[in-house]
Amino acid sequence: MYALLQxxxxxxxxxxxxxVFIGGMALMFYFLLIRPQSKARKEMEARLSKLKxxxxxxxTSGLYATIDRVEDKHIWVKLGGSVVKARRAAVASLASEPETKN
Incomplete structure (x- = not known):
């Protein structure tokens, strides 16, 4: 009888x-973190492929240089009076591009 009254x-x-909540969090994570990062990586790869x-x-060290010649994964850059071999990935940006504040 007690069980009936409770x-x-x-x-x-x-x-x-x-x-639904976990799916929404995954979508937010994708659109706020993964997608912008992959988009920026693709843009940088496109810029590096157009170097001449x-x-x-x-x-990336902050040095300004002029490209002397371009190879598959490396570039030869002029720094002052000397020519130095560097990786393509060492190029942060073109000197003519405006700097972005992060």
């Missing part, structure tokens, strides 16, 4: 709402 336990939200002799570039 009120039923309160029901929680349906189980599918957790999946005579371009003035800024290296």
């Amino acid at each position: 009120s039923p336990a309160p029901a929680g939200p349906p189980g599918w709402t957790q999946f 002799a005579g371009d003035e570039v800024v290296l």
